[in-house]
Amino acid sequence: NIPYALPVVGMERFKQSKIWNSSLLNESGPYDATRTGPLCMQGQVTPQYIEQLKTTTVGEIALTLIPAEIPAILVDTLVSVLISILNIILELEPEFLTKDKLVGDVLQEWLDVDLGVSEDCLHIAVSTPWL
Numbered sequence: 001n002i003p004y005a006l007p008v009v010g011m012e013r014f015k016q017s018k019i020w021n022s023s024l025l026n027e028s029g030p031y032d033a034t035r036t037g038p039l040c041m042q043g044q045v046t047p048q049y050i051e052q053l054k055t056t057t058v059g060e061i062a063l064t065l066i067p068a069e070i071p072a073i074l075v076d077t078l079v080s081v082l083i084s085i086l087n088i089i090l091e092l093e094p095e096f097l098t099k100d101k102l103v104g105d106v107l108q109e110w111l112d113v114d115l116g117v118s119e120d121c122l123h124i125a126v127s128t129p130w131l
Contacts, residue, residue, distance in 0.1 A: 002033045007120035017122060037123030038116040050117050058083060059099025107109065 027072050039045065046079035062082045066075055090097075097106065107113045 002124045002126060003037070003122060007122065013119070023077040025062040031048065033126070036113050036125065038118035038121050040121040041117045041119055042116075044089050045117055047117055050115055054104030054107070054115060056103050057099060058097050058103065061103065063097065074081050 003020045005020055006012075008015065008017050024056070041047075059079050062079045063075070065082060066073075066078050070078065079099055083099055084094075086092075087094055087097050096110070104115065107115050
């Protein structure tokens, strides 16, 4: 997550972006480029939507995959089975995903991602293969 241009927000929104002056990166010490930058705001993806997603549980998301025709007595079992299958498919620890775990916590613990959106999203994501 390395910024390459100054934020184009507010009155600057539709103007040409300006190159980020590297001297600005040193004002408050070394720049921490190990974190992901925010996603760009697009369509219905607002900061409120992202916060709602981050505070949704894995079980609530799994529940949306179960057809309404399934008898209520089976729903809890099916949610547990879906989550267990996801743990296997994604090669996670057996109890990493649980129905009460928040999506924001999953993203942070598994992918080291703090999901967010902002108009200030002019960043370059650089990744390297594991050594």
